[in-house]
Amino acid sequence: MEKSKPLKIFVVEDDEWYNNFLKYNLELNEDNEVHSFKTGKEFIKKLHERPDVVTLDYSLPDMDGDKVMKHIKDFDSNIQVLVVSGQEDIETAVEILKQGAYDYVVKNNDTRERLFAVLNHIRKNVELKEEISALKKEISKKYDFSKAIVGNSTAIKKVFNLIEKACESKITVSVTGETGTGKELVAKAIHYNSKRKKKPFIPVNITAIPSELIESELFGHEKGAFTGAQQRRIGKFEEATGGTIFLDEIGEMDPNLQAKLLRVLQERELNRIGSNKTIPLDVRIIVATHRNLADEVKKGTFREDLYYRLLGLPIHLPPLRERGNDILLIADFFVKEYCKENEIPIKKLSSKAKSKLLKFPFPGNVRELKAVIELACVMANDEMIEESDISFNSSNNMQDILMKEMTLKEYQARIIETFMEKYDNNVLQVAKKLDVGKSTIYRMIQNGEVQQK
Amino acid sequence: MSNELYDIEQLKMATGNDPDFTNHMIKVFLEEAPKLFDKLSNHFEVNDPKGVRFIAHQLKGNFKAMGIHSWEDLRAIELAAKEEELGKIETEMESVQEKFPKIIESLKREL
Numbered sequence: 001m002e003k004s005k006p007l008k009i010f011v012v013e014d015d016e017w018y019n020n021f022l023k024y025n026l027e028l029n030e031d032n033e034v035h036s037f038k039t040g041k042e043f044i045k046k047l048h049e050r051p052d053v054v055t056l057d058y059s060l061p062d063m064d065g066d067k068v069m070k071h072i073k074d075f076d077s078n079i080q081v082l083v084v085s086g087q088e089d090i091e092t093a094v095e096i097l098k099q100g101a102y103d104y105v106v107k108n109n110d111t112r113e114r115l116f117a118v119l120n121h122i123r124k125n126v127e128l129k130e131e132i133s134a135l136k137k138e139i140s141k142k143y144d145f146s147k148a149i150v151g152n153s154t155a156i157k158k159v160f161n162l163i164e165k166a167c168e169s170k171i172t173v174s175v176t177g178e179t180g181t182g183k184e185l186v187a188k189a190i191h192y193n194s195k196r197k198k199k200p201f202i203p204v205n206i207t208a209i210p211s212e213l214i215e216s217e218l219f220g221h222e223k224g225a226f227t228g229a230q231q232r233r234i235g236k237f238e239e240a241t242g243g244t245i246f247l248d249e250i251g252e253m254d255p256n257l258q259a260k261l262l263r264v265l266q267e268r269e270l271n272r273i274g275s276n277k278t279i280p281l282d283v284r285i286i287v288a289t290h291r292n293l294a295d296e297v298k299k300g301t302f303r304e305d306l307y308y309r310l311l312g313l314p315i316h317l318p319p320l321r322e323r324g325n326d327i328l329l330i331a332d333f334f335v336k337e338y339c340k341e342n343e344i345p346i347k348k349l350s351s352k353a354k355s356k357l358l359k360f361p362f363p364g365n366v367r368e369l370k371a372v373i374e375l376a377c378v379m380a381n382d383e384m385i386e387e388s389d390i391s392f393n394s395s396n397n398m399q400d401i402l403m404k405e406m407t408l409k410e411y412q413a414r415i416i417e418t419f420m421e422k423y424d425n426n427v428l429q430v431a432k433k434l435d436v437g438k439s440t441i442y443r444m445i446q447n448g449e450v451q452q453k
Numbered sequence: 454m455s456n457e458l459y460d461i462e463q464l465k466m467a468t469g470n471d472p473d474f475t476n477h478m479i480k481v482f483l484e485e486a487p488k489l490f491d492k493l494s495n496h497f498e499v500n501d502p503k504g505v506r507f508i509a510h511q512l513k514g515n516f517k518a519m520g521i522h523s524w525e526d527l528r529a530i531e532l533a534a535k536e537e538e539l540g541k542i543e544t545e546m547e548s549v550q551e552k553f554p555k556i557i558e559s560l561k562r563e564l
Contacts, residue, residue: 014511015511015514015515016481016484016485017478017481017482017485017486017514017515017518018514018515018518020477020478020481021467021478021481021518024474024477024478025474028474059510061507086510086513086514107514107517107518108517108518109463109466109467109518111467112467112468112469
């Protein structure tokens with residue numbers, strides 16, 4: 001693990017003996033950077049150096065403790081103040097805590113242990129805050145869509161253009177595209193590049209929630225609203241206040257719920273189940289589906305009025321097979337990402353590997369390409385990913401098989417292999433099923449054209 | 454070593470039984486406490502309860518942390534100073550003034 005940066009601690013204590021006592025104790029931990037001050041004024045002059053923690057004696061000769069505390073909190077409320085005092089009465093402690101101190105340590109024989117325990121807590125808090133801020137930066141970097149959504153094809157450039165438009169307003173966005181084309185990635189890219197980026201992005205997959213729970217999941221419920229509602233629960237819409245809710249697989253939504261969603265969208269307010277109180281809705285809505293919603297409307301499985309309300313700005317994500325050379329750009333992106341995450345030297349795709357990728361139709365789209373590339377990175381013995389390192393597992397239907405453009409002889413061998421696997425390498429049974437001579441199969445096995453698994 | 458003036462184990466406990474740390478704190482006390490003690494005596498002589506209270510409070514904390522028994526005299530002095538009744542604590546002042554040089558000498562031998 002990377003060594004954390006030192007915890008900067010300012011000791012503010014006029015008593016020379018205690019000042020030394022605290023400083024010596026704190027410096028025992030080499031992860032602490034300790035500076036000590038004898039007066040409030042001396043300390044305040046150095047406050048701009050931003051300590052993480054201040055241990056403060058509340059009875060300084062030149063300034064009242066509460067004034068010093070106010071200075072600190074006005075300057076930066078994230079600086080933690082640990083009051084170290086000779087006063088043992090609870091009232092003083094409570095008063096100091098009310099003013100914003102992190103904790104209160106009494107000067108006695110336990111001071112050292114208490115001091116260490118409190119500082120450990122503070123250190124963990126500081127580390128967590130740093131981690132959160134690093135993650136926030138990471139997220140905004142991750143969803144910088146010009147980097148996260150890779151491609152140069154005309155089809156994807158149109159998508160970029162639409163995403164940019166979506167970021168500029170709070171219009172509802174409907175994202176369509178086959179499975180694995182990156183619909184959630186587009187939703188996140190819109191959220192994290194919009195004015196709402198500091199507020200939550202709440203994804204909800206409609207198909208992943210049992211139908212009897214979905215209403216309460218989306219809109220929340222009050223305690224006792226129904227059997228089992230033992231506590232109030234905030235719904236996803238409320239959770240997303242100020243931010244974005246992403247309703248994935250909206251085409252699968254039950255007609256009853258469609259009616260409720262429509263009402264919420266029309267009124268721009270909602271009621272938790274079991275409550276009369278209306279809650280105003282300040283949520284940006286992005287929906288996604290792999291279905292053609294217009295067709296669903298025609299079939300009568302999706303409400304027309306809801307369809308028009310949700311359509312907003314439609315963004316259609318093209319399937320990978322229609323994105324030409326984007327396949328190679330994305331493959332290269334995934335290779336680099338995999339190698340970086342696994343801290344291994346960056347690998348390259350051989351030209352045969354590239355042409356193998358270009359021939360494959362990728363029914364699972366970008367998601368499938370990612371899986372194929374990760375496996376290829378694992379299989380590759382050196383820095384070059386060869387054709388043999390690339391294997392496809394999803395091609396079960398005839399269309400996919402035909403897209404592989406193999407010779408008739410190769411197709412024959414693959415078919416026999418599939419049957420051999422199915423019938424436990426029983427050549428007689430396979431010969432009978434495929435209506436070929438068993439000697440043909442034996443010959444192909446002998447020649448190595450058919451591999452037994 | 455502990456004696457009738459102080460219990461050195463108190464300080465050892467406060468310093469986590471770290472001999473270097475214990476010695477460091479004894480040295481700080483030997484250097485700082487006589488200055489404070491002189492101030493206390495001066496404030497007492499000029500009948501300045503505010504000054505007495507402030508210094509007695511600080512010395513009391515140091516004495517207590519060092520395991521020096523006469524911290525209780527200092528507590529009485531601090532309280533009386535708070536009430537602005539320095540006349541009531543002449544005995545305690547005399548007692549602590551008499552013990553203080555002995556404490557210093559004895560602590561020097563701890564090093």
